[in-house]
Amino acid sequence: MNKTSASPSDSTITQVLGACPHDCPDTCSMLTTVVGGIAIKVQGNPAHPHTDGALCTKVSRYTERSYHPERLLHPLKRVGPKGAGQFERVSWEVALHDIATRLKTIASRGPDAAQAILPYSYAGTMGLVQGDSMSARFFHQLGASLLDRTICSTAGGEGLTQTLGGKVGMRVEFFAEAKLILIWGSNSITSNLHFWRYAQVAKRNGAKLVCIDPRRSETADKCHEHLALLPGTDGALALALMHELITNDWLDHDYLAQYTLGWEGLRSRALQWSPERAALVCGLLPEQIRALAQDYGACAASRAPAAIRMNYGLQRVHGGGNAVRLIASLPALIGSWRQRAGGVLLSSSGQFPVQRAALQRPDLLAGQTPRTLNMSTIGDDLLRPASAEFGPAIEALIVYNSNPVAIAPDSAKVVQGFAREDLFTVVLEHFQTDTADYADYLLPATTQLEHWDVHSSYGHTDALLNRPAITPLGEAKPNTQIFRELAAHMGFTDHCFADDDQALCRLAYGEAVDFDVLLDKGFATLDLAPAPFAHGNFPTPSGKCEFFSARLAAQGLDGLPDHVPNHEAFNSSPLYPLAMISPPARNFLNSSFVNVKSLRELEGEPLLEMHATDAAARGLQSGDGVRVFNQRGVYRCKVEISKRARPGVVNGLGVWWRKLGLDGTNVNQVTSQKLTDLGRGPTFYDCLVQVEADAL
Ligand SMILES: Nc1nc2c(c(=O)[nH]1)N[C@H]1C(S)=C(S)[C@@H](COP(=O)(O)OP(=O)(O)OC[C@H]3O[C@@H](n4cnc5c(=O)[nH]c(N)nc54)[C@H](O)[C@@H]3O)O[C@H]1N2
Ligand SMILES: Nc1nc2c(c(=O)[nH]1)N[C@H]1C(S)=C(S)[C@@H](COP(=O)(O)OP(=O)(O)OC[C@H]3O[C@@H](n4cnc5c(=O)[nH]c(N)nc54)[C@H](O)[C@@H]3O)O[C@H]1N2
Ligand SMILES: [Mo]
Numbered sequence: 088m089n090k091t092s093a094s095p096s097d098s099t100i101t102q103v104l105g106a107c108p109h110d111c112p113d114t115c116s117m118l119t120t121v122v123g124g125i126a127i128k129v130q131g132n133p134a135h136p137h138t139d140g141a142l143c144t145k146v147s148r149y150t151e152r153s154y155h156p157e158r159l160l161h162p163l164k165r166v167g168p169k170g171a172g173q174f175e176r177v178s179w180e181v182a183l184h185d186i187a188t189r190l191k192t193i194a195s196r197g198p199d200a201a202q203a204i205l206p207y208s209y210a211g212t213m214g215l216v217q218g219d220s221m222s223a224r225f226f227h228q229l230g231a232s233l234l235d236r237t238i239c240s241t242a243g244g245e246g247l248t249q250t251l252g253g254k255v256g257m258r259v260e261f262f263a264e265a266k267l268i269l270i271w272g273s274n275s276i277t278s279n280l281h282f283w284r285y286a287q288v289a290k291r292n293g294a295k296l297v298c299i300d301p302r303r304s305e306t307a308d309k310c311h312e313h314l315a316l317l318p319g320t321d322g323a324l325a326l327a328l329m330h331e332l333i334t335n336d337w338l339d340h341d342y343l344a345q346y347t348l349g350w351e352g353l354r355s356r357a358l359q360w361s362p363e364r365a366a367l368v369c370g371l372l373p374e375q376i377r378a379l380a381q382d383y384g385a386c387a388a389s390r391a392p393a394a395i396r397m398n399y400g401l402q403r404v405h406g407g408g409n410a411v412r413l414i415a416s417l418p419a420l421i422g423s424w425r426q427r428a429g430g431v432l433l434s435s436s437g438q439f440p441v442q443r444a445a446l447q448r449p450d451l452l453a454g455q456t457p458r459t460l461n462m463s464t465i466g467d468d469l470l471r472p473a474s475a476e477f478g479p480a481i482e483a484l485i486v487y488n489s490n491p492v493a494i495a496p497d498s499a500k501v502v503q504g505f506a507r508e509d510l511f512t513v514v515l516e517h518f519q520t521d522t523a524d525y526a527d528y529l530l531p532a533t534t535q536l537e538h539w540d541v542h543s544s545y546g547h548t549d550a551l552l553n554r555p556a557i558t559p560l561g562e563a564k565p566n567t568q569i570f571r572e573l574a575a576h577m578g579f580t581d582h583c584f585a586d587d588d589q590a591l592c593r594l595a596y597g598e599a600v601d602f603d604v605l606l607d608k609g610f611a612t613l614d615l616a617p618a619p620f621a622h623g624n625f626p627t628p629s630g631k632c633e634f635f636s637a638r639l640a641a642q643g644l645d646g647l648p649d650h651v652p653n654h655e656a657f658n659s660s661p662l663y664p665l666a667m668i669s670p671p672a673r674n675f676l677n678s679s680f681v682n683v684k685s686l687r688e689l690e691g692e693p694l695l696e697m698h699a700t701d702a703a704a705r706g707l708q709s710g711d712g713v714r715v716f717n718q719r720g721v722y723r724c725k726v727e728i729s730k731r732a733r734p735g736v737v738n739g740l741g742v743w744w745r746k747l748g749l750d751g752t753n754v755n756q757v758t759s760q761k762l763t764d765l766g767r768g769p770t771f772y773d774c775l776v777q778v779e780a781d782a783l
Pocket of ligand 2: 110208209210211212217238239240487488489490491494495515516517518520532533534535566669670671676677678679741742754755758771
């Protein structure tokens with residue numbers, strides 16, 4: 088195998104080691120086959136144990152995405168009205184000069200004036216270098232507003248950190264040895280396929296698999312049991328499980344005494360949650376809760392390893408942070424952390440020794456303390472005038488690695504904000520997305536086949552390297568290079584703006600990961616204890632699993648976890664009687680890949696899954712056009728009467744490009760900007776709607 092990058096003149100066949108850049112726990116090791124400078128195929132690296140030679144359907148189409156006829160290949164300048172998506176080609180020199188001039192004008196108005204400039208980015212690429220390195224340096228030097236990157240995982244991340252001390256947990260490979268696996272708020276077959284492989288091994292070895300999810304997902308179909316609870320009621324379920332563990336004495340008293348903090352408080356709280364009480368809240372039967380407690384409790388007595396795979400699906404509701412605290416507490420009750428195949432995994436990202444300060448250089452702020460804006464409320468914030476409390480109105484927005492017009496909640500507001508005539512918007516993209524339509528300047532970025540990067544993962548514990556397989560298409564440039572050149576146009580002279588991408592790749596882990604191993608194999612496994620919390624050693628302030636969090640109590644919050652009901656709780660509105668969740672569609676990745684024709688054809692068209700009873704009450708048949716609406720807006724799509732929907736809950740599969748939907752909207756037209764209990768995250772799955780036949 089030739090591990091080096093291919094040159095276009097090379098007509099021999101080469102294979103280049105890379106990493107899948109997408110926002111998914113699996114972070115696969117990829118092999119790209121290049122012939123004569125053209126990437127003809129991507130496949131999973133068979134030498135990487137977690138990838139095991141297999142990629143998902145979407146990323147198997149990565150060459151189709153990279154060579155897509157609609158790839159942006161040149162800088163573009165807006166010529167039509169905002170949002171019309173009409174552009175003319177300009178040179179890089181003109182684009183960068185103009186952008187720098189606009190930003191300098193804003194920043195030169197006064198000491199904190201640069202705060203009117205906001206970067207907006209997320210995990211279009213999860214790469215540590217193309218994600219946020221040179222870009223962060225640029226915005227720090229400028230003194231722009233900081234962005235709180237909350238759109239996905241901060242409620243759960245905060246819940247996990249308060250309880251376990253960080254984004255830490257079980258190693259994914261040891262799920263293969265578990266005897267009971269709870270798959271909680273995760274459609275693993277869709278969104279975490281390489282975990283599912285380990286779960287399958289466990290299943291073949293006699294493990295019981297239980298899925299806890301309002302939707303009868305593809306994963307639920309393949310588990311032994313499925314508990315279809317109402318969205319946002321996971322905290323109540325976890326408390327009732329604790330109730331049963333306590334009343335039946337299925338507890339590891341020794342583990343509780345030695346390695347936990349706040350047990351007495353949690354115990355008395357859990358005792359208030361009988362299965363009967365929780366069943367009413369969760370929309371389940373008390374017997375279902377008792378049976379699950381029995382399965383979990385049996386592992387306490389037999390020392391059979393019980394493992395929980397949580398995913399972020401369950402924390403996109405008001406009480407998401409508390410629900411994660413409660414679920415993350417469960418393993419300590421039965422002492423399942425004692426075994427390497429026991430415990431819980433939500434995210435493994437906290438285990439990576441990423442040298443973020445070296446990459447992002449917050450020291451360039453040089454004493455400035457710009458405000459922080461929350462990406463989940465971009466709709467409201469773009470419409471906010473200057474005020475003493477808010478600071479300056481947002482005048483310039485620079486978007487990279489994200490498609491906010493499609494993926495941020497309460498889209499009507501987001502669109503109104505992006506449509507502001509006085510807003511200067513720059514978008515770095517591969518494609519003309521919904522967001523790109525609103526750009527004043529649209530800049531072509533390279534894909535993973537065309538640039539260097541280094542990766543961590545939130546689903547396994549291997550660091551990865553991505554080498555460029557081909558030269559950039561057209562005039563596309565890596566994000567890093569765009570910000571490097573923009574820095575030069577701004578007159579930024581710090582020598583950190585001269586670091587090239589390979590230097591940044593080396594900085595990402597510094598000495599903590601052997602870069603030569605990454606260069607050689609494409610991945611390096613972190614050296615971690617197999618059962619990290621067998622004897623406590625949690626990275627919390629007390630070193631214990633913290634049921635009680637002094638840090639939260641000090642903020643005036645509840646020190647103990649509790650069930651926190653949805654903002655828009657089921658049965659609380661006669662006008663909007665259905666709870667809507669909008670989980671990922673299997674063949675899209677958030678809004679990425681929606682424009683890849685072969686994948687869009689697999690998904691068909693925007694769909695709302697509905698239970699037969701709810702459909703009958705509305706006189707709806709599969710295939711009918713419907714209006715899904717609430718106080719925030721109307722979204723049109725097709726309804727499908729489906730066993731995947733439980734009564735009272737509809738599933739609006741996401742996240743379509745608005746312009747490829749039925750009427751130029753998508754499911755976020757009805758989601759809200761209300762935030763979670765912890766972590767200031769969005770509440771996409773905490774959303775009441777009504778559905779009716781579409782008169783159109
Ligand atoms: N194919 C594909 N893979 C993806 C993604 C994608 O869009 N497509 N997205 C990626 C991203 S950004 C992330 S963050 C990760 C993780 O992404 P997640 O969004 O966690 O992905 P899923 O696991 O598919 O979906 C969450 C599951 O949670 C369920 N759910 C919704 N509300 C609740 C609730 O209140 N309680 C419980 N128990 N379950 C609930 C949904 O029905 C769904 O089955 O996956 C990544 N992988
Ligand atoms: N209703 C609803 N809304 C949701 C969710 C949901 O479940 N339901 N999920 C939420 C979650 S979990 C997340 S993480 C967010 C995700 O939201 P985003 O992070 O915005 O993710 P994507 O929609 O995939 O858009 C990423 C964009 O980055 C671009 N991109 C990729 N690589 C590069 C690169 O190297 N350079 C540049 N410049 N651009 C690049 C892609 O072309 C793509 O258009 O969406 C959230 N929105
Ligand atoms: Mo996400």
